[in-house]
Each structure stands twice: as C-alpha cells, then as structure tokens.
Amino acid sequence: xxxxxADASALRARQDKGRRAxxxxxxxxxxxxxLSAAIILLWCLxxxxxxxxxxxxxxxxxxxxxxxxxxxxxxxFNTAFDTxxxxxxxQALLNSVFIGVVVTAISLLIGVFAAYALARLNxxxxxxxxxxxxxxxxxxxxxLITPLFQLFxxxxxxxxxxALIIPNISFVLPLTVYTMTSFxxxxxxxxxxxxxxDGCTQGQAFRKVIMPLAAPAIFTTAILAFISSWNEFLxxxxxxxxxxxxxxxxxxxxxxxxxxxxxxxxxMAAGTIVTIPLVILVLVFQRKIVAGLxxxxxx
Amino acid sequence: MSTExxxxxxxxxxxxxxxxxxxxxxxxxDNRIATQGRWAAWLLAPTVIALGIVIVYPIISAIVMSFQKxxxxxxATGLFTQGGSAGIQNYVNWLAQQCSAPGxxxxxxxxxxxxGQFWSATATTFFFTVVTVALETVLGFWMAMIMARTFRGxxxxxxxxxxPWAIPTAVTAKLWFFIFAFEGIANKLFNTTILWTGSQxxxxxxxxxxxxxxxxxxxxxxxxxxxxxxxAEVYEAAKVDGATAWQRFRLxxxxxxxxxxxxxxxxxxxxxxxxxxxxxxxxxxxxxxxxLSILVINQxxxxxxxxxxxxxxxxxxxxxxxxxxxxxxxxxxxEQSGATGKGKK
Numbered sequence: 103x104x105x106x107x108a109d110a111s112a113l114r115a116r117q118d119k120g121r122r123a124x125x126x127x128x129x130x131x132x133x134x135x136x137l138s139a140a141i142i143l144l145w146c147l148x149x150x151x152x153x154x155x156x157x158x159x160x161x162x163x164x165x166x167x168x169x170x171x172x173x174x175x176x177x178x179f180n181t182a183f184d185t186x187x188x189x190x191x192x193q194a195l196l197n198s199v200f201i202g203v204v205v206t207a208i209s210l211l212i213g214v215f216a217a218y219a220l221a222r223l224n225x226x227x228x229x230x231x232x233x234x235x236x237x238x239x240x241x242x243x244x245x246l247i248t249p250l251f252q253l254f255x256x257x258x259x260x261x262x263x264x265a266l267i268i269p270n271i272s273f274v275l276p277l278t279v280y281t282m283t284s285f286x287x288x289x290x291x292x293x294x295x296x297x298x299x300d301g302c303t304q305g306q307a308f309r310k311v312i313m314p315l316a317a318p319a320i321f322t323t324a325i326l327a328f329i330s331s332w333n334e335f336l337x338x339x340x341x342x343x344x345x346x347x348x349x350x351x352x353x354x355x356x357x358x359x360x361x362x363x364x365x366x367x368x369x370m371a372a373g374t375i376v377t378i379p380l381v382i383l384v385l386v387f388q389r390k391i392v393a394g395l396x397x398x399x400x401x
Numbered sequence: 402m403s404t405e406x407x408x409x410x411x412x413x414x415x416x417x418x419x420x421x422x423x424x425x426x427x428x429x430x431d432n433r434i435a436t437q438g439r440w441a442a443w444l445l446a447p448t449v450i451a452l453g454i455v456i457v458y459p460i461i462s463a464i465v466m467s468f469q470k471x472x473x474x475x476x477a478t479g480l481f482t483q484g485g486s487a488g489i490q491n492y493v494n495w496l497a498q499q500c501s502a503p504g505x506x507x508x509x510x511x512x513x514x515x516x517g518q519f520w521s522a523t524a525t526t527f528f529f530t531v532v533t534v535a536l537e538t539v540l541g542f543w544m545a546m547i548m549a550r551t552f553r554g555x556x557x558x559x560x561x562x563x564x565p566w567a568i569p570t571a572v573t574a575k576l577w578f579f580i581f582a583f584e585g586i587a588n589k590l591f592n593t594t595i596l597w598t599g600s601q602x603x604x605x606x607x608x609x610x611x612x613x614x615x616x617x618x619x620x621x622x623x624x625x626x627x628x629x630x631x632x633a634e635v636y637e638a639a640k641v642d643g644a645t646a647w648q649r650f651r652l653x654x655x656x657x658x659x660x661x662x663x664x665x666x667x668x669x670x671x672x673x674x675x676x677x678x679x680x681x682x683x684x685x686x687x688x689x690x691x692x693l694s695i696l697v698i699n700q701x702x703x704x705x706x707x708x709x710x711x712x713x714x715x716x717x718x719x720x721x722x723x724x725x726x727x728x729x730x731x732x733x734x735x736e737q738s739g740a741t742g743k744g745k746k
Contacts, residue, residue: 111719127469132552134581135547135550135552136554138543138547139547139552139554139655140549142544142558142561142608143546143557143558143561144560144566145614145667146561146618147561147564148564149565149576149577149580149614150565150568150576152576152579152580153572153576153579157581158664163590165585165586167586167589167590170623172431183691187486192462198674204704206450210485211609212447212448212451212673213448215443215444215445215447215448216444216447216448218444219440219444219445219567220445223437223438223440223441223444224434224437225432225437225438225440226438228441231445231449234449234452235448235452237723238456240454240671240672240719240723241456241670242674242675242712242715242716243675243677244675244677244693244694244695244697244715245459245463245712245715245716246455246456246459246463246699247458247697247701247712248463248466248697248701248708248709248712249458249459249462249463249466249709250459251701251705252466252705253459253462268455269455271451271455271472272455272456275448275451275452275455276452282673285464297697299645304440315552325509329482329567332569333492333569333570334572335544335569335570335571335677335678335681335682336677336678336685336694336698339681339698340698349569349571350569350570350571350678351571353571353575354571354574354575354681354682356575359632360739364582366579366582366606368576369575369579370576370579373568373572373575373576375569376568376569376572377568377572379563379566380567380568381568383561383562383567384566384567385560385563386562388559388560388563391563392559392563392622392626392736394624395619395622395623396622396626396667
C-alpha cells in the first residue's frame with residue numbers, strides 16, 4: 103500500500119476509498135480461504151469419520167445415515183477379533199507389527215550407511231547409485247512377485263514370515279535411504295569437522311557426534327518405513343498363509359457369518375483399529391513426517 | 402534439523418543449489434576423493450547388495466522365466482508336459498491375445514480368459530492413471546495453494562490431509578466399498594440407486610474417487626513444499642509492478658513450482674500404473690477394472706512363466722513412461738534430489 107503524502111485532499115479521499123476496497127477484497131479473499139479450508143477438511147475427514155462412526159453402530163443399523171453415532175455398541179470390535187468365522191484379525195495385527203518392525207529395523211540398519219555416504223561423501227557414480235535406489239523405490243511389485251512366488255514355492259518358504267519380510271525390504275529400503283539422505287543433507291555437519299579437528303576419526307565422529315544429531319531424522323524415517331510396510335498388500339496377499347497374513351490381507355478377506363452378507367460394521371471396526379494408531383502417530387509427528395515425505399521431491 | 406547453524410551460504414532457493422559440501426579445491430583433492438570413494442563403497446555395499454538380492458535377482462529370474470514354456474497338462478494328449486524353451490512365444494501370446502490351442506499352435510483367446518484381457522487391462526490401467534493423476538494434480542494444486550496461505554487453523558488443515566494418506570489402501574478400499582454399497586451413504590446422499598461396484602462406469606469411478614481421496618494429500622504436500630520454496634519477495638515485486646493474481650500464478654507460481662510438480666506427477670504416475678490394492682479389493686477387477694497388476698496376479702496360479710512375461714511387459718511399460726517423463730518432460734528426479742536448495746520451512 104502506498105502511503106505517499108499527497109497535499110490535495112481529493113487525492114487522499116480517493117486513496118481512502120481505494121484502501122477500503124482493498125480491505126474489502128482482503129476480507130473476501132480471507133473468507134474464500136476459510137471456505138476452501140472447510141471443504142478440504144470435510145473431503146479428507148468425512149470418509150474416515152464415517153468408518154469410525156459405523157464401527158460403533160449396531161449391526162442392525164449399518165446403513166444408518168445420522169452423522170452422530172446412534173445405537174452405540176462395542177460389539178463390532180469383539181466381532182472383529184472373533185475367530186469363529188475363520189478370521190484371524192488379532193493374529194494378523196501381531197503379524198503386521200512383527201513384519202513391520204523387522205523390515206524397518208533391517209532397512210534402517212543397512213540404509214543409514216548408504217544415506218550417510220550419499221549425503222556426505224564425494225565419489226564417482228553418486229548419481230548413478232541415487233538413480234538406482236530411486237528406480238528401485240518405484241519398482242512395480244508385480245514384477246517381483248512372479249519369480250518370488252516360484253522360488254518360495256520351490257524352497258518351501260510360502261507362507262513364512264521371511265517370504266513376506268524379504269520382498270518388503272525391496273521397497274522399504276530405497277525409501278529409507280532416500281528419505282534419510284535428504285535429512286542428512288540438512289544437518290549441521292561442521293560439528294563433524296570440529297570433532298575431527300579435535301582428533302576424532304571419521305568413524306568416531308559419525309558415532310559420537312552425528313548419530314545423536316541424526317536420531318530425529320532416523321526416527322522419522324523409521325515411522326515412514328513402518329507405515330509403508332504396514333500398508334503393504336500386494337505381496338502379502340499372494341505369499342502369506344492364514345497364520346502369517348498381515349492386517350491388510352485379513353481385512354480384505356474378512357468373512358461374515360453368512361457368505362452373502364458382508365459384515366460391514368465389523369470390517370469398519372477392524373479398519374478403525376488398524377488406522378487409529380497410525381493416524382495418531384502421523385498427527386503427533388506431523389511436521390517431521392511431512393518433511394520426510396517431501397524431502398526427496400523438492401530438495 | 403535446524404538450518405541456522407549451517408554456514409553454507411543460502412542459495413537462491415528456487416535455483417536448486419549445488420551439492421552440499423565441497424571440500425576446498427587444491428592440494429590433496431584427488432587423494433581426498435579417492436579416500437571418500439573407498440569409504441562410500443563400503444557404506445553403500447550393504448544397500449546395493451540387499452537391493453541386488455531383493456530386486457535385481459527377481460528381475461533377471463523373471464526375464465529368464467518369461468522365455469520358458471509353462472509346464473502343464475497338454476489339452477490334446479492329456480499328458481503332463483515339461484516346460485522347455487518358449488522363445489518369445491509368451492510375449493507374443495500376450496500382445497496378440499493368443500492362447501495355446503489343443504493339439505499345439507495358438508488361437509485367439511476366447512473372451513473372458515486371462516489371455517484375452519491384455520489390451521483391455523492396459524487400456525484400463527492407462528485410463529485410471531491419466532484420470533486419477535490429472536484429478537490429483539488439479540485438486541492437489543488447489544489444496545496446496547490454500548495451505549500455503551496464512552489463516553487460523555492452517556495447521557489443522559495440514560494435519561487433516563495426512564489422514565487419508567495414513568490409512569492403509571486395503572482399509573481405504575473396504576471403506577469406499579461400504580460407502581458405495583447399494584444401501585450405502587453415497588447413494589443415500591445423492592439420492593441415487595447406482596450399483597457402484599456392480600456396473601461398468603460406476604465401478605471405474607468408484608476406483609477413481611477412492612484413489613483420488615487417498616492420494617491427493619500426498620500430491621498436495623509435495624506441491625506445497627514446492628510453493629514454499631518460492632520467496633515471498635518475488636510476489637511482492639510482481640504486485641508492485643501491477644501483476645494481476647492470474648498473472649502472478651501463471652508467470653511466477655507455475656514456472657517456479659514446476660520442478661516439484663513434475664516430480665510429484667512422476668511419482669504418482671508410476672504409482673498409478675502399478676495400481677493393484679484398490680481395484681482388487683473394491684471391485685475385484687470386475688466390470689473392466691482389471692489393471693495390469695491384477696492380471697499378473699490372476700495369471701500366477703495358472704502359469705508362472707506366462708505371468709513372468711506379463712510382469713516383464715508391465716515393468717517395461719512403467720520404465721518407458723518414467724523414461725519419457727525424465728527425458729522429454731524434464732522431471733529430473735535425481736538432480737532434484739541431489740540438489741540442496743535450502744528453502745524456508
């Protein structure tokens with residue numbers, strides 16, 4: 103806004119008028135922003151909310167359309183864990199946690215070194231390695247599944263945990279390396295230099311100075327890695343057995359008492375159980391997760 | 402992750418910048434690179450070896466398999482036949498939609514068999530990809546523009562968009578399956594009686610809507626990160642020069658956000674091309690929602706080698722699309738990720 107002091111009062115009046123118009127426009131724009139924000143909130147949250155509300159409804163009121171929960175019950179959560187129709191949801195939860203933890207641990211353990219090298223060292227072929235890792239993360243799962251299906255059938259690994267863990271590493275490890283590389287680039291590395299000036303070797307500097315500093319980055323990467331393993335469906339749907347299936351497969355195959363009746367409320371309850379911890383985790387670490395998600399793309 | 406401590410001079414954020422840390426050129430430079438190279442080799446070895454085992458080995462083995470015949474019962478003689486080399490027959494069968502005929506030779510696959518679905522699955526896959534990525538780009542851009550503004554409750558919106566992203570796709574599929582049920586909320590809300598997952602176009606749109614819901618947030622966040630790299634002064638200067646809002650969008654926002662946008666579109670495109678979970682659970686691939694990935698999975702239990710050929714074709718298609726993106730549309734992912742523009746957070 104111009105604040106030039108003009109002598110002519112007519113000019114000042116016109117400026118006042120202009121300023122008011124601008125303020126009005128500003129208010130208008132602000133109003134539109136709030137409206138848009140409300141639409142985004144509704145679009146993102148309404149379907150998820152519908153899942154949670156349905157999870158608390160009595161089976162007889164599955165298709166109830168009231169926005170607030172009516173005929174509230176916890177039965178659906180019992181049904182979700184009920185094993186009498188062949189569902190093994192409780193077991194599947196444990197399987198998913200186990201697979202997720204192992205995959206995350208292996209990927210971090212291996213990936214942290216690669217990320218350090220890619221973020222810190224100058225060497226020939228750096229972009230080749232980065233490209234290879236990036237290409238690996240976009241690799242279609244179906245291209246892996248056929249040979250693995252045959253291989254695991256031949257060596258009797260079908261339905262075992264390792265048959266699920268090994269293919270998961272193929273997409274969690276690249277993601278891990280990629281995310282951590284971008285995090286590592288942003289760290290105050292001159293502290294490493296100082297440590298080295300003070301007599302540390304590069305290895306000591308890494309262990310004693312960099313690792314503690316890198317902990318938040320590693321933690322965020324671990325969350326992202328765990329989520330992507332937790333959400334995996336394609337490979338698990340083919341290579342798991344009833345005993346080792348993760349939650350995604352259990353929910354997809356969820357059966358009801360009668361074959362022709364889909365137990366929607368129980369499925370929504372199971373979906374809520376699977377989703378709520380994830381959503382809480384994501385909301386608590388929101389800033390870090392967004393940084394991790396977008397790190398690779400813009401920096 | 403504070404950046405204040407970093408003495409590296411802040412580059413013009415949009416320019417991308419150069420790799421973080423250049424040791425000063427001069428005496429010992431070659432020596433230093435050699436040492437770092439040795440270090441790098443050791444540090445990278447575990448990752449490269451692991452990826453070699455879990456990715457490169459399966460690819461090679463899939464390619465080898467794709468040139469083998471599937472073992473099985475010969476329909477003519479009723480005897481079990483061993484595989485043996487098939488040459489490129491598996492590929493030809495898929496591309497020409499031919500099935501092996503009783504007594505040797507091939508005939509056009511009867512409708513309904515997997516072999517006869519290759520081109521329709523390819524068309525479906527590309528249709529889903531183009532429509533979902535287009536919708537997600539437009540919606541994501543809009544969301545990002547809103548989230549980039551300052552208003553009370555902005556952090557609430559930024560948190561909310563993470564909710565669809567955090568829900569596993571399998572759960573998303575079941576959720577929308579319920580929403581699109583015949584007596585479900587979608588039909589009640591719009592007062593329609595559409596068999597969403599039971600008829601051709603509604604089934605396609607059900608998949609598209611669910612996919613857009615789930616993945617637009619990711620797109621929006623990537624674009625938002627790109628928007629935040631644009632310094633506010635550029636907009637101020639343009640305003641002073643009298644540029645309209647539309648001009649500012651077209652001449653400043655679009656070109657400056659383009660690199661981030663291209664990467665986001667590339668990521669989403671490659672992801673959409675391998676779409677599996679959503680149509681598989683939501684519609685079971687019925688009503689022309691069978692994507693290439695679903696076709697491969699359905700084929701696996703009918704013959705490994707033929708499935709391997711199809712998965713290799715899928716892989717090549719995705720690779721070609723990625724190549725076109727990087728080569729002709731300027732989505733330079735590696736350089737983007739290699740650069741270290743220190744944008745405002």
